[in-house]
Amino acid sequence: MTSNAMQLSEEYSLTKPEQKKxxxxxxxxxxxxxxxxxxxxxxxxxxxxxxxxLPSEVSWVVTGYIIIYAIGALMYGKLADIYPLKTLLTIGLSLFAAGSLFGFFAPTFPLVILARLIQAAGASSILALAFIVPSRYFPQERGRMLGIISSTMAFASGVGPVIGGFVAGALNWQYLFLISAFVMFTIPFFRVWMPEEEKRRGRVDIPGAVFIALAVASLILFITLFVWWYIVISIVFFSLFAWRIFNSDIPFIHPDLFRNAPFRTTIVAGFFAIMTMMGTMFIMPLLLSEVNHLNTLLIGLTLFPGAMAAAFMGRWVGALTDKQGSKQVIYIAFGLMITGFFLISTFTGSSAWVISMVLIITFIAFPFIQTSTANLISTVLPRNEIGVGMGIYNLFNFMSGAFSGAIIGKILDYESGVKLNPFSIAQGHGISYSNVFIGFIVVTILNGCLFYFSFRRMKV
Known part of the structure; x- marks a missing residue:
């Protein structure tokens, strides 16, 4: 066990029942x-x-949420290095519940957007802190706990469309807000069950936080809307942020963090891996709708077995990470991704049940890559930088999802009569979908090579 792990385990000696709670x-x-x-x-x-x-107007329900969620994941990660997790979770859950209740009763679209922004400001705390809790409270079983966290995310991603389609169809879309409001009932349990912590030394560099928030928001707006002046604004604020971290006594992100080669390599590898995984989750509903002509409910049911498989694999993947090490599990994830992408490319146009079975391989790669990269980051960073490091990790994951959606959307606008996969049975516009997954394979192979040679050179 590392010195960080020993120190943490001594500080938070939790019993098994407390850990399970x-x-x-x-x-x-x-x-x-x-x-x-x-x-x-x-x-x-x-x-x-x-x-x-109009589609451009209603898209703010998703776009606005993504922007605040991504920025919040970074901010809460930084705050977790200073403030108790119990306090941050109480604030985050309260905002999440308040935004949900407000959205349920919102009579106009601008108020619906406001409710979504409040939701995101609170919900982002959950994502950020979920990856910090295992490192802080379960250092000896960090991989297993991260596996459970990752499998929960995979399961939620798969079951969300099923529940959303059912609730919106049977009741009304407003009731989706009401479902999320149930998090308010967990706040008292967090207050009682979470360990007591003291505020650590340090404070947040407000100008630096503002610069990085505006830079990220502008970049996401550019990616989703393709309005060119957003990228100019983003470059300006990223430049101001870079200047600030080198000229502040208390930088929001210390420059040494970016000089940490294993951290940089893992962030880049995670970015491209999650980009292809999120791209798969983005493309499959479109594929199943356009090629297989399924409605929303049937699309959700087609994706559901893969989500369930990922959920069941999580605990085992976490234990494997603790036993074999993060790097070995990352290589397994790359192998699963390549296999899954090739099978989807090959069987595009097949019956929905065939696609559903093939998707299982790709979906189970999600806890492999998420668990191993998150665990690797927590081991290559000093204790006082794990929070902001995880914040950057989550931010890059969100950015990768936004990038993949924008790029894939543009690619699918064009018909292709050339099959990059000679074994593919795809016809018509299905060929474009099949070719996208061949592109994912190329990205994954290059990503795997970059990760392997980078770590071999560093000898970590």
């Missing part, structure tokens, strides 16, 4: 946090119909 609570609220995003993606057409909105 904490991880159960974190997974419960993480389920609501992740589902909240996927449920509303399904409900976007219904919201547009309710307020007679």
């Amino acid at each position: 904490i991880i159960f609570l974190m997974c419960s609220v993480l389920l609501f946090s992740v589902m909240n995003g996927t449920m509303f993606m399904i409900a976007v057409p219904d919201i547009a119909a309710s307020f007679s909105l």
Whole structure:
């Protein structure tokens, strides 16, 4: 065990029942946090119909949420290095519940958007702190706990569209807000079960936080809207942020963090891996709708077995990470991703049940890559930088999802009659979908080579 792990285990000597309570609570609220995003993606057409909105207008239900969620994940990560997790979770869950209740009663579209922004400001705390809790409270079983966290995320991503489609169809899209409001009932349990912590030394560099928040927001707006002046604004604020961290006594992110080669390599590898995984989750509903002609409910049911498989694999993946090490599990994840992408590319156009079975391989790669990269980051960073390091990790994951959605959307605008996969049975526009997954394979192979040679050179 590392010195960091020994120090943490001595500071928080939790019993097995206490550990189970904490991880159960974190997974419960993480389920609501992740589902909240996927449920509303399904409900976007219904919201547009309710307020007679154009697609560009209603898209802010998703875009606004993503921007605040991504920024919040970074901010809460930084705050976790200074303030007690119990305090941050109480604030975050309160905002999440308040935004949910406000959204349920919101009579106009601008108030719906405001409710979504409040939700995101609170829900992002759950994502950020869920990856910090295992490192802080379970150092000896960090991999196993991260596996449970990752499998919960995979399960929530898969079950969200099913629940969202059912609730929006059977009741109304407003009731999706009400589902998320149930997190308020977990706050008293967090107050009682989470360990007591003292505020650590340090404070937040407010100008630096503002610069990075505006830079990230502008970049996401550029990615999702393709308005060129957003990228100019983003470059300006990233430049100001870079200047600030080198000229402040208390930088928001210490420059030495970016000089940590293993951290940089893991962030880059995670970015491209999650980009292809999120791209798969983005593309599959489109593929199943356009090629297989399925409705929303059947699309959700087709994705559900993969999500369940990922959920069941999480605990085992975490134990494997603790036993074999993060790097070995990352290589396994790359292998699963390549295999899954090739099979999806090959069987695009097949019956929905065939696609559903093939997707299982790709979905189970999610806890492999998420658990191993998060665990590796927590081992290569000093204790006082794990929070902000995880914040950067989560931010890059969100950015990768935004990038993949924007790039894939543009690629699918064009027809392709050339099959990059000679074994593919795809026809018509299905060929474009098949080719995208071949592109994912190329990205994964290059990513794997970069990760392998980088770590071999560093000898970590």
